[in-house]
Amino acid sequence: VIVASATLIFLVMVISGIILWWPRNKAGRRQRFSIKFNAKWRRKNYDLHNVLGFYVASLALVFAITGSVWGFEWFGKMYYGAISGGGSMKPYVDPGSKDTPVAASTNMPAMDRIWLQLYKGVPANGAIEVHTPETDSSSIAVNVNPDPTTYWKIDYRYFDQHSLRELSVDHVWGRLRTLKAATN
Incomplete structure (x- = not known):
């Protein structure tokens, strides 16, 4: 203070x-x-x-x-x-995993499958961070930065840990292309 x-x-x-x-x-x-x-x-x-x-x-x-x-x-x-312009900043909220657990079609862990799925769309010098879910109802958080020389071009993406379905969020820690100038 x-x-x-x-x-x-x-x-x-x-x-x-x-x-x-x-x-x-x-x-x-x-x-x-x-x-x-x-x-x-x-x-x-x-x-x-x-x-x-x-x-x-x-x-x-x-x-x-x-x-x-x-x-x-x-x-x-x-x-x-x-x-x-008069907007209010929305706090960070984990979208959470709402789907029920399903049997994996492969023996590859969910986090590895997400990484492989996102790896195809990131340039060779890009960076991908996959964060483990904190609880059984948390989502898998992924940070994708196609240009590691900057820190602000990061796409924050969230996936249901059971179905691997991408989840949308309504706060500034989401996809970069959906942000307004004030939140960027």
Whole structure:
């Protein structure tokens, strides 16, 4: 709570700093984005503070927003609502295995059959993670990433552990192509 509160205060300070820094006219804009190298050391110091401070403020804004989202649930909901146009983020829910157990047609384990089925559609350098069900009523969770140089292109897929039927979900941890820009 202390770190999250400090991060929220830092976010307010960064936003207020950008507002105070923002130039009022065209002449001010030229002065704020350039460093006068042939001036005295005090002016160079002032210009360096202004110009570098602006660029660092953009990174600080990203860090402060991310920290506030992690620190406060209410801030995360408010931020998600703002970037999604008023939507609300649905929590993660395991779709669960609802089918009754059936006798396996082969002696190959269900997780291996799912892996082989998905392996055909993934490029050679892609990655597949198959997670064992946590309970008898949980689904088999599979993460498929066709491009391992990124972490955000992952398709989260769920399969009934008894019938191996793919299950659909209604939260952000689903198929990448079904996500909106706010959840991506």
